[in-house]
Amino acid sequence: MSIISKKEARVRRHRRLRHRISGSAEMPRMCVCRTAKHLYVQLVDDEAQTTILSGSTLAADFREAGLRANAQGAAALGKQVAEKALAANITKVVFDRGGFRYHGRIKALADAAREAGLKF
Secondary structure, three states, rough: OOOOOHHOOOOOHHHHHHOOOOOOOOOOEEEEEEEEOOOOEEEEEEOOOEEEEEEEEOHHHHOHHHHHOOOOHHHHHHHHHHHHHHHHHOOEEEEEEEOOOOOHHHHHHHHHHHOOOOOO
16 A cells, blocks of 8 residues: 555646646636645646736735735635736636645635636
8 A cells, every 4th residue: 555645646636637627728727726825826728838827826916915825815816817817808717726625715716716707
């Protein structure tokens, strides 16, 4: 029996998830990465292998608002990324939770992006 670390298990889940989902220019993949201190979001066109737009809790405007990488900050980040996407004429995305469980910060980010106008 081999012992699998939490990171290895998450990477396995993400690999399994990525077999089913893929992004395109019309419907990019909204990729979320969660670390202990920050959140990162990218809209990715997998066909052209390019990042269309991104946002994170490290951005200057996010920091100036006095937000942190908790559930409220994740909701603000989701809204911010959704507004950027709508400005770039992107209304539909495929949500890639990155192997993380769909709860807490990940769920708050996704719900806020939906409320701001993105369709998953």
